[in-house]
Amino acid sequence: MRVGFIGLGQMGSAIAANLLKAGHDLTVWNRSADKAKDLVAAGAHLATSPAEAAQGEVAMSMLSDDAAVEAVVYGENGILGAPALHVSHSTIGIPLVERLAKDHAARSGFVSAPVFGRPAAAQAAKLFVVAAGDGEAIDRCAPLFEAIGQRTFRVGASPSAASLVKLGGNFMIMAAVEAMAEAMTLVEAGGVDRRAMLDVLTGTIFNAPVYSLYGELLVEDRFRPAGFAAPLGLKDMNLVDAAATASRVPMPVLGVVRDHLRSTIASHGSDVDWAGIALAVRQAAGKH
Template sequence: MDVGFIGLGRMGRAMAGCLVRAGHSVRVWNRSPEAARAVEGANPVATAAEAFRGDVAVTMLADDAALRSVIVEGGLLDWAERPGLHLSMSTISVALAQDLAAIHARAGVPYVAAPVFGRPDVAETGALNIVASGEAEAIARAAPLLDAMGAKTWPFGTEPQRANAVKLAGNFMLVSAIEAMGEAAAFAEGHGVAGADLLDLLTNTLFASPVYKGYGASIAAKRYEPPGFNLRLGAKDIRLALAAAETVGVSMPFASALRDNLIEAIAQGDGDKDLAALARVVARRSGRG
C-alpha cells in the first residue's frame, strides 16, 4: 500500500519501520527531519502535506495540540490530494476524536481511531495491541497496516472516540498499577522488607502480567532511564481521562489523586523519566526516595 506516516517519535519510528518491512511504500514526515531520515527504507518528505496522501495516512503525534496543529490548523484536509483513509494512532482526548470525526466526514475522508497499547520495544517487533473504532469497511481497508504493526486489533464500534476512551481507560489502570506498586514497596520497606523482594514475589504470582512485571522490575531496580514512556505523557493521559469522565458524569477520585502525584513528580524533575518514576513520590514522602 502507498502509506504516509506523520509523527516519528520512538513509537512512530518503530511502527513506520514495521510497515516498511511488511513491504509497504512509506513516506515519512516529522517536524525534526533527522527523525524521518532514521526510518530505514522509508522515503522522507519535506512537508506534512506530502505525507498526508496515498492509500492511507497514519498519524502518531504526541498530543492533542500536535495533532490539531498538523491536521486541522495545517489545512491538510483542504488539499486537493488527500488520503483514502486517515488512521489516527495517537493517544488524544475523546473531545478531539469527536471533532476530528466530524471534520473528516465533512471533508469526505474516512477516519479511523486506532490508539495502541505497548512500549517502543513492543512496537519494534510489530506486537502492539491496537484498539480500532470507525466504519467497518475503513478498518478492513487498514487491516494490512494494523496487522503489520500489531499482534491483535481490538474493534470497539463505529464511533472513533470509543477507541480513545478505551485507550485512556487502559492508561488510567496502568498508572494506577504503578502507584499501587510504589505504595506497597514503601509500606513493605517501612516494616523492614526490601521493596524489590516484595515486587519480585507479587509480580511473579498474583500480579504476573506485563504491566506489573515490566514496571515492577523498573521500580525494584530504581531504573527510570531511558524512558519507554515518559512520566509527562502519563500525566497528560490522566488529565484527558478526567476531562472525558466529567463530560459523562463519572467520578474518578483515584484518577484525581494520580494527577496530583504526577504533578508532584514533574515538579521534582521526573517529568522526562520513565513513568515508573511515579513510585518515587511515595518513596520521597516516606523518607526513602
Template sequence: MNIGFIGIGSMGAAMVPNLIKAGHSVKVWNRNLDAAKSLEGVTVLPSPTAAFENDAVITMLSDDTAVRSVLLDSKALDSARKGCIHIMMATISPALSGELHDLHRSAGIAYVAAPVLGIPAVAAKGELNIIAAGNAEAIATVQPLFNALGQKTWHLGDDPKYANVTKIAANMMITLAIESMGEATALTESYGLKASDFLEVVTNTIFASPSYKRYGNNIASNSYEPGFKLTLGLKDVNLALDAAKAKHTVLPAAEIVRENLNKAVDQGLGSKDWSALAKITRRRAGLEEGVA
C-alpha cells in the first residue's frame, strides 16, 4: 500500500520503519525536514497536500493546533485523491475529531480515528495498542497497516470520537496513577519504608500493569528522562477536562492532577517524563526539598 505519513516526531519516527518492514511504500512530510530526511527507505514529500495523493494517509501530530495548521489551513483535503483513507493517529480532542469527520465526509474521503496506547519504545517494537473507530469498511482496508504497527486493534464503533475520548481518558488515568503512586510513596516513606520496596510489591501484585511498572520504576529511582514529555501529559489532561466540560461532567481528581502538572512545568520539569508529576506530589507532602 502507498502511504503518506504526516508528522515525524519521536512516535512517528518509531512507527515508519515497521510500515516499511511490512512492505508498504511510505512517503513522509514533516515541518522539520531534517527529521523526515533522517528516515531510511522513505520519500520526503514537499507538502502535506501531497500526502493525500496516496492510498492512505497517517497523521501523527502533537495537538489540535498542529492538526488545524497542517491539515485545515493548508486545505490539504480539498485535492485529496478519491478513495484515499485518512487515519488520524494523533491524540486530539473529540470536538476536533467530530469536525474532521464532517469535513472528510464533505470531501468524499474516508476518515478513521486510530490513536495509540504506547510510548515510542513500544512503537518501535510494533507492539502498540490501536484504538480504532470510524467506517468499518475503511478500517478493514487499512487493518494491514495496524497489524504492522500494533499488537492489537480495539474496534469501538463507527463514530471516530469514541476512539479519541478513549485515548484521552486512558492518558488521564495514567496521570492519576502517577499521582497515586506519588501520594502512596509519600505515605510509606513517612513511616520509613522506601519507595522502591513499596512499589515493588504493588506493581507486581494488585497494580501489575505496564504503566504502573514503568512509571513506578521512575519514581523509585528518581529518574525522569523523557519517554513521554510532561508537557504532553498536561495537554492530554486539559483535553480530558475540556471534553468533560462540554458534557457537563466533573472530574475532580483530574483537576488536582492538572494543578500539579502546571506546578511541575513552573518548576522546570516540563521536558521531563510525565512521571515527574510524582516529584510535585512528594514535594507537597513535604518529603523533598522545595515543598510546593
C-alpha cells in the first residue's frame, strides 16, 4: 500500500519503521528532516511537505499536540484536500477531532486511531490501536494496523469516540501511577522496600501491564530518558479536563494528577517521564 507517514518522534519513527518492514511503499515527512535519515536509508521516500506525503492511499500522522496537527492539516502545503485517507494516531482534543472529521469528510476521509503503548511497544509492533470512523475506511487501514500493533479495537463510527477512549485511558494510567506512588511512599516510610511492595501487587490482584511496567519505573526511579515526557502528559490531562468540562463530568482525581505533573515539571524539568509524578508525591511526604 502507498502510505505517507507524518511525524517522526520516538513513536512515529518506530511505527514508520514497522510499516516499511511489512513491505508498504512509505513516504515520510517531518518538520526536522534529519529524523528521517534512518527510514530513508531503509527504503522510505522523503517528502518535502505534508501534502506530498499524502499523495498515496493513506496518510498517517503521529504528532505531539493540537497545534502540530493543525499545522500539518491546515497550514501551507497541508494535507487537507490531498487524496490520501487521513489516519490520526495523535492524542488530541475532541473539538479538533470533530473538525478534522467534518473537513475531511467531503474529500479524502478521516479515521481517528490513537494508540496505547510506549516507544518499546511501538518498536516491537505491539501497540494497541483504538480506531473510530467509517467502517470501510477502517477496513482499508487493517493491514497497516496489523503491521504496527497486536490488536485493533473498533469503538464507533464517530472519530471522536476513539479520542475519548484514549483520553480516558491516559487518565487511568496517570491515576494508577499516582496510586502506586502514594502506596509505595507509604510502605517505604514504614520500612518496607518498594520492590517488595511491587512484587506483592503484581503477584496478586494487580497483575496488569500498567502496574508492572510503571511499577518498575517507580521502583528504579527510571524517569530519564522519558518514554513519554511529563509536559505531554500534562497536555493530555488538560484535554481530559476540557472533555470532562464539556460533558459536565466531575473528575476530582484528575486535579491531583495535574497538580503533581506541574510540580514535577517545575522541580525536575521538562525531560522527565510522566511517571515522575512519584517524585512530587515523595516530596510532599518529605521523602526526597
